[in-house]
Amino acid sequence: MDYRKNQVVSSDVYDLIALIKILNSNCVTSFRDCLSKLLSSNVEDPIVCLVTDALWYFTQSVANGLKLPRIVLRTSNIFSFLVHKSMPSLHERGYLSVQDSRAENRVPEFSPLKFKDIHWVEASHLESVLQFLSILIPEVKASSGLIFNSNEDLEQEALTKCSLDFPIPTFSIGPFHKYFPASSCSSLLPQDQSCITWLDKQAPNSVIYVSFGSIAAMNEADFLEVAWGLANSKHHFLWVVRPGLVHGSEWLELLPNGFLEMLGGRGNIVKWAPQQEVLAHPSTGGFWTHCGWNSSLESLCEGVPMICQPSFGDQKVDARYISHVWKVGVHLEFKIERGEIEKAIKKLMVDAEGQEMRDRVKLLKEMMNLCLKRGGSSYKSLDNLVTYMLSL
Incomplete structure (x- = not known):
């Protein structure tokens, strides 16, 4: 790339x-x-x-x-x-x-x-x-x-x-966000709480949560590769597609006809989610993120390993640290392509390497909790x- x-x-x-x-x-x-x-x-x-x-x-x-x-x-x-x-x-x-x-x-x-x-x-x-x-x-x-x-x-x-x-x-x-309850935090958009009800029905560690933050944007081609990569992975996913995420698009009109029906309930797409609550949910097994520092910290604090897809600035540094220093993430760095996305999800959610990441991030979660105590x-x-x- x-x-x-x-x-x-x-x-x-x-x-x-x-x-x-x-x-x-x-x-x-x-x-x-x-x-x-x-x-x-x-x-x-x-x-x-x-x-x-x-x-x-x-x-x-x-x-x-x-x-x-x-x-x-x-x-x-x-x-x-x-x-x-x-x-x-x-x-x-x-x-x-x-x-x-x-x-x-x-x-x-x-x-x-x-x-x-x-x-x-x-x-x-x-x-x-x-x-x-x-x-x-x-x-x-x-x-x-x-x-x-x-x-x-x-x-x-x-x-x-x-x-x-x-x-x-x-x-x-x-981490700053741990000083305040999640319910007290401001939100860019109204949070769709229905996704928590949906998560309640999923198996533990089975869902990949996807959110690229409040600023990053993508083109139509990349958006479709993300969609097909998620669909073809056969894993359950919760995908945040905020209005304006795709250049020139209102929301989901770029998805192929019948895409949501084809998933058979395996995927849930919302405009905005209560992220801290999602990451803390036992059904959430991975976080595909743009690696903004706030999101990265929230994931570490909840013990959730990541797929790293940085967009600009600090995010590239964060992604490299997550994947190569703390070793709790898969770095999707070369191209946004459905086959590569499938491989990344499999590595994180299925393979032994993903389990090793999960074990390491649980230790980081414990460390993050201890650092705030007396x-x-x-x-x-x-x-x-x-x-x-x-x-x-």
């Missing part, structure tokens, strides 16, 4: 970054005014620090002007943050302009990543992205601390490297964060 083929996705990423840059330029005055009012109106219960995402780098200068410490929040994992931090130097060494002949080669300082995993933006947009990072990274280093949606047990090596690259207090307190790494890190904030 040509790893550069998805120019639509690359352009969308560039457009998103362009929007973020505009907001960083245009929101300074209004944000400063709003924050100033908050500071002046909370004299008895003073605001001790500002917590903002790294993307909003303009908030560092605002915080400095108001003599307010800023702590940076990153919702990605630590490893992918380090990769993005290193993109300017990777570009200088020619790693971001790699040709097809080197696409499968490993990136020396970021094993097990391959060159194609860090080639996530078109050459015509690269300079703009690098310029964006050249502003963002120094503002992170100028902050008073870093918060990650990860934990020490999961990313010890990356956390150690991050502490060297960013000599500021770092707090890995994830004495666990995230519990201690959160306690340290609160103490640190109160000391500023």
Whole structure:
């Protein structure tokens, strides 16, 4: 597969970054005014620090002007943050302009990543992205601390490297979603609870759950390959097809006539699902995912192995980590083709290799639960964060 083929996705990423840059330029005055009012109106219960995402780098200068410490929040994992931090130097060494002949080669300082995993933006947009990072990274280093949606047990090596690259207090307190009940979380679309009733009727570990998140899109050809791959696998599946998933399509009109009837109840397609509840369900045996970090964490926390089909950005790094470091996923990286999909589902749901992944991810689930309990790494890190904030 040509790893550069998805120019639509690359352009969308560039457009998103362009929007973020505009907001960083245009929101300074209004944000400063709003924050100033908050500071002046909370004299008895003073605001001790500002917590903002790294993307909003303009908030560092605002915080400095108001003599307010800023702590940076990153919702990605630590490893992918380090990769993005290193993109300017990777570009200088020619790693971001790699040709097809080197696409499968490993990136020396970021094993097990391959060159194609860090080639996530078109050459015509690269300079703009690098310029964006050249502003963002120094503002992170100028902050008073870093918060990650990860934990020490999961990313010890990356956390150690991050502490060297960013000599500021770092707090890995994830997984964030475990601090809140699933019912309290916001949802992009109305969740179809009927799929839980459907899952209740399925055998344990028999269903492959398919969802490509809230942003990723695909073309008609890939959509049909996914459909036929699921159908031909003979496995039960719950497939989230959100409106707009396929370019130019409303919902399911691209499916062949009689497709749903042909499945005989083996497949269930919904517009949106209560994902945490689905992943926690005993009938769910695998998760075919775009590898967004939130979805990846939710799957790890519920002990569900994955089929990894990343689309852009951090997702490619996440997929490589899931499949090659933690070894709890099948990486569907070469092409979206029904035969390859069948093989991936069989490997995950039937083969001995899939059972090994299942065993490993159960251990990760236990680790993720322990890290949040008293004495666990995230519990201690959160306690340290609160103490640190109160000391500023």
